[in-house]
Amino acid sequence: MTVAQKAFQDYYPNHLSHCYGCGRLNEHGLQIKSYWDGDETLCTFQPRPYHTAVPGYVYGGLIASLIDCHATGTAAAATYRAEGREMGSEPVLRFVTAALHVDFVRPTPLDGPLVLRGQVKEIKGRKVVVAVTLSAAGEVCARGEVVTVQMPEEFLLEK
Numbered sequence: 001m002t003v004a005q006k007a008f009q010d011y012y013p014n015h016l017s018h019c020y021g022c023g024r025l026n027e028h029g030l031q032i033k034s035y036w037d038g039d040e041t042l043c044t045f046q047p048r049p050y051h052t053a054v055p056g057y058v059y060g061g062l063i064a065s066l067i068d069c070h071a072t073g074t075a076a077a078a079t080y081r082a083e084g085r086e087m088g089s090e091p092v093l094r095f096v097t098a099a100l101h102v103d104f105v106r107p108t109p110l111d112g113p114l115v116l117r118g119q120v121k122e123i124k125g126r127k128v129v130v131a132v133t134l135s136a137a138g139e140v141c142a143r144g145e146v147v148t149v150q151m152p153e154e155f156l157l158e159k
Helices: 060-082
Strands: 035-037 040-045 095-104 114-124 127-136 139-150
Touching: 040 060, 060 095, 060 114, 060 127, 060 139
Parallel strands: none
Antiparallel strands: 035 040, 040 114, 095 139, 114 127, 127 139
16 A cells, blocks of 8 residues: 555545545544555544543444445445446445444554454455454454445435
8 A cells, every 4th residue: 555545535535425434525524544554444543532432442432433344345346346447537436335244353542543454255246345443563363254335326426
């Protein structure tokens, strides 16, 4: 990954950039950034003290949100790649979550960066299945599988 590389989420059109987890225009959101790292995708997120479940550990809902939004970004990037298209080219490809499954493997420490890695398991029509691991200090803390589907056309229209 190069420093100059744009995150997947930076290609989302403004009217589709308000998601709490990945929307760059949501000033109160997480604003995650996902990138290609070979055939995997990568996102690093630094939790804040208010992301606490119990002192010293990350709230599970945050973990699920990170997995969810990293997966939907991965789905879009993978579909652009599979179609041989540039990210952000028309027609816009955005994905929403059809199913989210998260296994919490071990408590996730709050004091360091969280590293998410995504792998595309399947691209079939409008559906993309993405597996995501979330690690802290080199230890896998959660695993997720997200079934994503292309956003309905009415969502894509600017209002």
